[in-house]
Structures are given as structure tokens and as C-alpha cells.
Ligand SMILES: O=c1ccn([C@@H]2O[C@H](COP(=O)(O)O)[C@@H](O)[C@H]2O)c(=O)[nH]1
């Protein structure tokens with residue numbers, strides 16, 4: 001499995017695009033989250049929305065779903081194709097009612113399934129999206145009373161959605177065989193709705209060495225020297241994992 005981040009920035013970052021990812025599995029491309037900056041980032045990589053086979057969504061914040069209106073319109077009216085949309089049942093109605101309906105509602109198109117081939121994911125259940133790419137959504141704490149899902153991929157790769165610090169979960173994942181953790185990281189405290197670098201640095205070395213930091217703000221360069229075993233993920237670089 002190859003992974004290329006469309007962006008590695010926080011919601012307010014200006015040097016980095018929104019924290020969205022492309023997974024390359026065989027000849028398939030799966031996009032994980034589609035934020036405001038996703039169309040421009042794809043363009044800079046020489047790609048279009050037609051290169052995306054499936055979209056997976058973590059939660060409803062604009063840096064994760066703000067590019068979906070353009071994705072939906074382009075697929076329907078430019079490429080005449082319905083992409084797969086993998087999303088947890090807990091957030092699918094809200095995605096339409098509270099985020100996308102205002103822009104996408106029009107004659108003949110009055111629900112999300114006019115634009116996407118929706119596949120519902122169940123919390124804690126691993127679903128094979130394509131051969132070699134299984135996704136288990138894990139409900140993680142972000143904003144109170146707002147569902148947000150992180151993902152365990154192929155049982156050994158954890159991709160945090162935006163989440164508050166949860167050392168017990170990280171320990172449990174490692175005990176289950178998780179080798180790599182892509183974790184959102186607020187460099188400057190307080191974290192409030194995110195995990196801070198300070199918190200991640202309290203983890204045992206055996207966990208820190210698996211962690212790659214993403215969803216960081218524009219001050220990232222000031223922290224590069226402070227890193228011990230954790231590494232920063234770089235946007236647009238291609239990483240390979242088993
Ligand atoms: O209760 C809250 C809600 C939001 N924030 C700030 O907004 C951004 C939301 O975007 P994310 O994609 O979740 O990062 C968050 O980073 C906070 O900066 C907040 O502080 N408190």
C-alpha cells in the first residue's frame with residue numbers, strides 16, 4: 001500500500017494543504033477526506049477527481065469535507081460517474097443535511113446518493129473496500145457530541161482523524177499489532193480538541209517510534225529539531241507500507 005498526503009496541515013494552516021490522504025492500492029486510489037484545499041492539491045499533483053475510485057470520510061469539518069461539493073459536481077457533470085463513498089452510518093445523514101445539501105440540492109438531485117454510491121461502515125467492523133485495503137472505523141474523541149472516526153487500516157496502520165489524546169487506545173492498537181500510527185498533532189498547546197505534541201511525548205518509546213505526525217500548523221519547522229523518534233509526515237511525498 002502506498003500513501004500520499006494531499007495535505008498535512010491543521011484547519012488553519014496556510015503553508016500546508018488540509019490533512020487529506022490518497023491511498024494507492026493496486027490500480028485503485030482511495031481518498032481519505034476531501035477538504036477545502038483538496039481540489040487544488042490534486043491539481044498540483046497533476047490529478048483530477050476522476051482519478052479517485054473511492055472516498056472515505058472521517059468527520060464533518062471543512063478541512064475534511066469542504067471539497068466534497070466540487071468532487072460531487074465534477075463527477076456528475078464532468079465525468080458522469082458515481083464514485084464510491086465509504087462513511088460511517090453515524091455521520092452520513094448529517095453530512096447531507098448539515099453540510100452538503102445547500103450546494104448540491106437541485107432538481108433530480110435531492111439526496112447524497114444522487115452523487116455518490118454510498119457504502120455504510122460500521123464502527124469497530126473491518127470492511128474490505130478493495131482487495132488489500134480493509135478499513136475499521138474507530139469512534140475517537142474530538143468535539144463533544146459530534147462523531148469523528150479514526151481508521152485502522154489492514155489491522156496494522158492507524159490513521160487518526162482529529163482526536164484528543166487517547167493513550168489507552170494507542171496502547172491497545174499496538175497490542176493488536178499496529179505498526180504505524182499517523183497521528184494528528186497540535187504543536188502549540190492547549191490541544192482542546194486535538195492531541196498535543198507534549199502529550200504524544202509522554203508515550204512510551206515503543207509507541208512513539210511508530211508515530212508519524214500530521215495535521216500540524218505553520219510553525220512545524222520550529223519543532224523539527226525537538227523530535228526524538230516521532231517523524232513528521234510530508235505532504236505530496238509517497239510512503240510505502242506493507
Ligand atoms: O470546540 C472547538 C471547536 C473547534 N476548535 C478549533 O477549530 C478547529 C476545527 O478544525 P479541526 O479540523 O477539528 O482542527 C480546531 O483545530 C480548533 O482550532 C476549537 O478550538 N474548539
Ligand SMILES: [Zn+2]
Pocket residue numbers: 010011019061063064162215
Ligand atoms: Zn481537521
Ligand SMILES: [Zn+2]
Pocket residue numbers: 059061142162
Ligand atoms: Zn475536526
